[in-house]
Amino acid sequence: MKNILVLGAAGQIGSELTMKLREIYGNSSVVASDIKLPLSEALSQSGPVEKIDATKAEEIALVVKKYNIDTIFNLVAILSATAEKNPLLGWNIGMGALLNCLEIAKENHCALFTPSSIGAFGLNTPMNGTPQDTIQRPNTIYGVTKVSGELLSDYYFTRFGVDTRSVRFPGLISNVTLPGGGTTDYAVEIYYAAVKGETFYCPLNKNTQLDMMYMPDALDCAIKLMEADSSKLVHRNSFNVTAMHFTPEEIYNEIKKHIPSFKMEYRLDEMRQKIADSWPNYMDDSCARKEWGFSPKFDLSLMTIDMLETLKSKI
Numbered sequence: 001m002k003n004i005l006v007l008g009a010a011g012q013i014g015s016e017l018t019m020k021l022r023e024i025y026g027n028s029s030v031v032a033s034d035i036k037l038p039l040s041e042a043l044s045q046s047g048p049v050e051k052i053d054a055t056k057a058e059e060i061a062l063v064v065k066k067y068n069i070d071t072i073f074n075l076v077a078i079l080s081a082t083a084e085k086n087p088l089l090g091w092n093i094g095m096g097a098l099l100n101c102l103e104i105a106k107e108n109h110c111a112l113f114t115p116s117s118i119g120a121f122g123l124n125t126p127m128n129g130t131p132q133d134t135i136q137r138p139n140t141i142y143g144v145t146k147v148s149g150e151l152l153s154d155y156y157f158t159r160f161g162v163d164t165r166s167v168r169f170p171g172l173i174s175n176v177t178l179p180g181g182g183t184t185d186y187a188v189e190i191y192y193a194a195v196k197g198e199t200f201y202c203p204l205n206k207n208t209q210l211d212m213m214y215m216p217d218a219l220d221c222a223i224k225l226m227e228a229d230s231s232k233l234v235h236r237n238s239f240n241v242t243a244m245h246f247t248p249e250e251i252y253n254e255i256k257k258h259i260p261s262f263k264m265e266y267r268l269d270e271m272r273q274k275i276a277d278s279w280p281n282y283m284d285d286s287c288a289r290k291e292w293g294f295s296p297k298f299d300l301s302l303m304t305i306d307m308l309e310t311l312k313s314k315i
Helices: 014-025 041-046 057-066 082-085 087-108 141-160 186-198 217-227 248-256 270-277 286-292 300-314
Strands: 004-007 030-034 049-051 071-074 111-113 129-130 168-169 172-174 200-202 210-214 244-246 263-265
Touching: 004 014, 004 057, 014 030, 014 041, 014 071, 014 217, 030 270, 041 087, 049 057, 071 087, 071 217, 082 087, 082 141, 082 270, 087 111, 087 141, 111 217, 129 286, 168 217, 172 217, 186 200, 186 248, 186 300, 200 248, 210 217, 210 300, 217 286, 248 263, 248 300, 263 286
Parallel strands: 004 030, 004 071, 030 049, 071 111, 172 210, 200 263
Antiparallel strands: 210 244
16 A cells, blocks of 8 residues: 545544554555545644545546555445435445445556445344354345445456455444444443443443444554455455454443443433344454454453543543
């Protein structure tokens, strides 16, 4: 990777991934883009910024040629719970941006990273130790776009030789950018409530187990996959990756070790609960570990310590 374009740089992943890439590859080598400007002060002042509507191929193509881009990180999507409120929008943005990126990557010989998700699985998928290759029958439009994206990306690799790569992210937990309508967002919001001394109202039931990952591991994961030797990759779209799995009750008890006064109550969000119930308890990520050396650093205990320390200084 020499010249990199990040689409969706204002989002939960993009805002941190862009800065991490600039730290590694140099500020001028990483272009941050989003449909809405201005971006954060950190993104705007540290490197080039372009306004791009990723559903318009010509806007992506102009920036790719302007900066001689060789790698695209396509992070454009409507998250699970939000997409269920407007399925057509979820499809048009998720698939429209991806197809544009695939065509532009083909024409300009770019590598392309597009994250998939734990949401690509469904009720017929094995819930415990979900295999790398298994049945994928999601019941959300978000999941449908992710499965479609995996298949389409594989097609562009086998048919046209486009260097497409992807991971199935679990729920992502960040101390920088608030999430935007995902089913696993409670695992971010709970830390903010704890630090603010507020009672947290959990939208999932206490026994709902889901795969999770702390954002520093997610950033390393995406970058390491794109840096991996292509000849070593048996799979491409998309690798299971995970770092930890827990229930709301378990994360609550972990936080209480540090903030004993913290209170949580359950107020079920039926739509989010239905989505969560269709996702695996935990995935088998042995292929990612074997093929390109995936190895997360944070578990629930280490993440909780870091989240609370960071948010206490931030809020």
